[in-house]
Every structure is written in C-alpha cells, then in structure tokens.
Amino acid sequence: MPSLGSDMEAGILVEWMKQQGEKVSRGDIIAVVETDKGAIEVEVFEDGTLAELLVQPGEKVPVGTPLARITGPKDTASTERRHASAPAPTPAVPMPTVSSVQGAEAAIQPPTVTTLAEGSRATPAARLLASERGIDLALVKGTGPDGSIVRRDIEEAAPRAATVPDLEPMRRAIAAAMSRAKRDIPHYYLGHSFDVSQAVQWLDAYNAAHPPQERLLLGALTLKAVALALKDFPEFNGFYGPDGFVPASAIHIGTAIAMRGGGLAAPAIHNTDTLTLAELMERLRDLIGRVRKGGFRSSEISDPTITVSSLGDRGVDMLLPIIYPPQVAIIGFGSVAPRAWAIEDAVAVRPVLTATLAADHRASDGHRGALLLRRIGGLLDTPEDL
Template sequence: MSTFTMPSLGADMEAGTLVEWLKHPGDSVSHGDIIAVVETDKGAIEVEVFEDGQLDVLLVEEGCKVPVGTPLAEISADGEGMAETLPSASPSSIAPRHAPAPVASEVRHAAAPAVTGLWASPAARQLARQHGIDLAKIAGTGQDGAIVRDDVEAVARSSGASARPPKSAKAAPDLAPMRRAIAAAMAKSKREIPHYYLSHRFSVLPATEWLNAHNSQRPPPERLLFSVLLLKSVALALTEFPEFNGFYRSDAFEPVEEIHVGSAISIRGGGLAAPAIHNTGNLTLAKLMDELRDLVARTRRGEFRSSEISDPTVTVSSLGERGVDVLWPVIYPPQVAIFGFGTVRQQPWAKDGGLIVHPVMTASLAADHRANDGHRGALLLRRVADLLNKPEAL
C-alpha cells in the first residue's frame, strides 16, 4: 500500500485545491496516468501517478484545499487488497482513514455541477464553470471521448453565450494569482541564492546555415525553430557539467542524472511558466520540436501536467523574438542555473584577419555560487556555443 500525496508544484506552493478526481476507488492506475486535477496559483494542473496498482480509497474530497504533502489517496499494488467502494454521488462520503482533515474548503465548482467519471481538459472545465455548462451533457471529441475546450465553446455558442469571456473579466482570476506566485518565487530566489552572471557572444553562422538548409527541404509542419537547437545544445552540454543540473535543498546540492530542461513560455496577458521537456537531450530535433509545439500550445491554454511543473532541472529563457540582445535571468529555486539567449543579429565579425558580417548572438548564464563557480560556468557556456554550431550532430 502506498500513499498518493498533494504534490509540490513549485518552490512557492504551500497548498493546492483538489478540483476533481479523474479515477475512482477500484480503478487500475499505471505510471503516468492522470488521476486528479489540482488548482494552484499557476492554474489547473493535471496530476499524474508514478506507480502501477489499484486506487484503493480517496482521502480528500473535491473542493478541499490542503497543504503540500497531505495524503490524497491510497494505492495498493495489484492484488494486494480490495478497493474500498465509495458512492461517487456524495463527496461527503469520502472519509479519511488516517489522514488529517483538510485545513480549508474552497468549493469552486458551484457554477456547474461536479461531474465525476468524465474526462475533460482543465481548460474545458474552467470554461464550463464560467458559463454554467453541465459537462455531462457534452459529447467529447478528444482522444477516447475526452471533452476539450472546443466542445464547450460549441455548446456556449449554440446557447447564445459568448464562447470566450471578455478579457477584462478573465485576466484577473487567471493571471493575478500567477503573478503573485512568480513574485514570491523570484523574491525568494534573489533573497536566498547568491547569483553570479556570465555572458558569451559568438557567431552562429554554421547553425543558421544548417537550419535554413534543413527547413528549405521540408513543409512548414516539419520545420524546426532555432530555439530547438538551443534546448538540445544546453541539454547535451549539461551531461559534461552535472553541477549545473539539479536542486539546492537543505543546504546541499542534489545533482539529478536526468536532464529535464524547462522552457520559459510567455502567456498572453502577462503570465509566465517554464514547464519541462523530459529527457531533453535524448530526443531527436524533430521529436523535440513536436514536444515544444505541444507544450507551448497547452501552456497558453492553461493545461499543465504536474510532472512538467515539478520536474525541470534547469531552465532556458529566450527573448530573441523580442529583439533583446542580452538577458540576465533569475534562477527559479530550487534549481541552480538558468540560461538566457538573445536575438540573432547580423553584425561585423573578425575572421582570418578580416572583417565580415556574421549572424551573432549572446548567451548568458545565471548560476548559484553555492553549487558551482564562474570558471566552470564559463566552460559550460563555451560548450553550449560549440555544440550549437555543430547542429548536424545534435
């Protein structure tokens, strides 16, 4: 028997609200299954389970806000025991066996009935709550009959309601909590982490020439963005500099063998998130491009998975498309490093005793001096540049 607890989904998270159970007592669960939706300051997050077995009993009912680490459910290994059957129609019947009572209750789904047994994306559920739409009356068009945002929008339009609430009404509840979460994390970072900063300016002529040639032979859906080369170069470089990949916790650095690069993604209206692309260095460039497209689309819809929020071991932020030459990023605790990449610009470049025009960019690194030092940081930045300019080997 194991206990499934409220996960920590960021350094600033102290508690979360259990919005919905997507699995029920007696259901089989497998590693990677999404079994619940939890609401935090970052939005509604799909929470995964990381073991195989059977959901035995639910310990916290929907709508309750509980601290990180609170037992939410018990999972038994296959054949270990009989699941405790609980009436799904009455949330109050879900009684803890030995878990503490929830510290607070924030029932957030009064506008629309809670629907158990249906799978719908967090964005679809949020829109349904805003319009008072009963999800039980919607036929899902997503994978395996899942209800997606488009399904809810179609019902909203057919009923005469606006498919998308006015921006003025939506921005405050969606982005204000996220801005508070970002502020708390960044304040903690600057208060506790002894940052040091490095930058490296270099030509990216080989990378841009290779990328242009690669994309010219492929249709738009198969073309690569320059940012994919950046992510892969960082991931491969970190295999040689493990002291930059991991977490600083309990006054010690904890290296992580896997490299899960978080990609900073802006959310329209002022939000920001940096979810992970798992095992970044092991992916082909084409697969990495697919993963990045999917991650950006879901992040901007507010659809996160718990592992994407909690697993980044390092972060990459690129503001090249905004015309910024250099950025000095702030480390997201408990990570110990973050990379920044500026705009690729055509600039004079000295080569072989002459002056020619090359595409040039500046890479920056902010790192935690408790876990590593500037000498190693400089070598790391140089290695990223070398790898980036050998894209055929990425």
C-alpha cells in the first residue's frame, strides 16, 4: 500500500486491474486504491508476472503492507544469483514510506536488481536500501572492499531529505495522472472562439431578476452546453481501456477546480445533461466548497466521463489541457474578454470566449472534434434553451 501523504495511515484496495498470474509491463495499472484523497491508480514499473495477490478488494490495510508479489523474468533470477552476495528476495511490491521515493507512481517500483551492471557487487543491506529508495545500483559507485556497493554509498547517493520532494498528495495524484496521459494518450488539440454576447446578456438579465443565492455564473452555462452537445458526440464521452474506447452510458462532467495555493481536482457532476441551470449552479457551488475543504466523494473522483476546465474571469485567453486518463477528452474555456469582432462588414466589440478541445486520437478525429466545439458555441447562442 503506497503512502500518498504523511497523514495517510491506511488505504482500501478497491479492485485489481490485473489477474493473478497475468503478465504485467512497466506502466500498467495493476490496482486501484482508495484513500481519503480519492481513488488512486497504482502503476507497476517493471515487467514481470503478478505471481500472488496478497490483499483482496475491499480490504483496508496499513501503509507499507505488500499488495502483491511480482516475479521478474527468468533471466533476472539468474542475474541475481550470479551477482548477489546473498540470495535476493523475490521482487515484491515494496513497502514505501512517506520518505521513500517520488510518490504514488514510483512507490510501486520493485527492486532494481535487473539493472545491476556486470561485475558490480552490493551488500544485502545496500541492496535493500537501494530498493527502498528507488536507486539504480548500476549508477552507484561502490567504496567497499573490491569496489562493492555498501550501505553508506546508497545513503550518499540518495540522502533521504534531498531525494524526497515533499509533494502534497494531490500534487502526486496530478503528477501520476498527467504523466500517464502524456505518455499514453495521443492528444490532438482544437480551438475556437465564440462571440458570447447572447449568453452574457441573457445571464445579466437573469441575474438582475433573481436574489443573490439564485443567480448563475457563466460557468454553469458552459457546463450545460458541453453536456448537451456531448449527446450527439459519444466518442468524446467515455473511457479508453484495454479493449479500446467504451462510450459511457451517462454524462458525468468532471469539473476542474483549483485549490487556493496550488493543486487541482476534477470531480464529477453526475448526469450533467439532465440538470437545470439552477440545479447545476447549486451543484457547482457545493462541489467547489467541498473540494476546497477536502471533502469530495470517491465516486465524484472516479466517475467523470469527460472533464471541463474553465479559467474563470482572471485567467488568460485559452488553455491547452491534458486529458485525465482513462477519459478521452477535456474541454477548456478561457476567460471571456472584450475583443474586436467582425460582423459582416463591420467590426464591433464583443465578449469573446475561446473554447479548446484536447481529445484522444485513438477514440476520435479532429473533424468530429471541430463539430463538437461548434455545437457548444451554437448552444451558448441560445442560452434560454440550456
């Protein structure tokens, strides 16, 4: 059970993504664990076989409990026998501590005996420490007898404080998800700017006629427009898994919410397309409040079928977002700003909003993406129908 923060004592294994006996390769998601920070996918960093599952779904175990045993390829074992001065333990999913390595991803990294260079030696203590800290023994210069690597060499190669970025759990979750997205997902990007004067005027009139607690923000309108548009563009709403793209049966828009002082979460607003603007605004308000207090539900974290990221009124013109795996699309909205806008032969000043789409090219193509963005713009032109 990887540690995802100094305050984390235990986690629940939600499900195994691989079966016992299945071959696993570097980068595979092997399990999902639930912590008080949300559901986190656990990746494996070595090739091998998932020899034994030690924890069953639903079990809550303390940080450091081995979740599974992974055995390396045959040649690894022989390499070990040749070079280890004592029989090396079977590489197991290690027991990282808060101060071990770089967060959730690296925490599952098995010992790196497979990279041991020909002829180099390490004591068992050094080997153990290296595996705990995720150090590649091949890169360590030994100062022991005959140039063997001793514990002190590992300590010098990786002083505890220096190798341990004190990342907040949320930052680690972002790092894991975004690294995976950039590694695995062939993104394509589209952008389009709309004159949103219809939506802005409608919103001003609506808000003038309603008491403070019943007013709306433009963000509620853009979310609803995305949800309605997605009904005709199912290839952007769903998950990309081992068997390819699977469209979702409902539209749960993940809403990127920035934490003050850094960090980000994108929990779902369930069935976004079925909510009225007033309901959507209430849900958005509730969700933002809870996310910033750290109180969102794991279903809200694991359920989004697509994500929307809005920069709000203090942002910039546009953003080029990164898809949250296993989703296949994310839509970004820049800040609305007055711009010179051509209308037939004249130029007028209009409030302009730039929408961007990052989508997974394995699931969709740019032509359909362009139609989706245009549809969203068209829906914002008739805000009374949202």
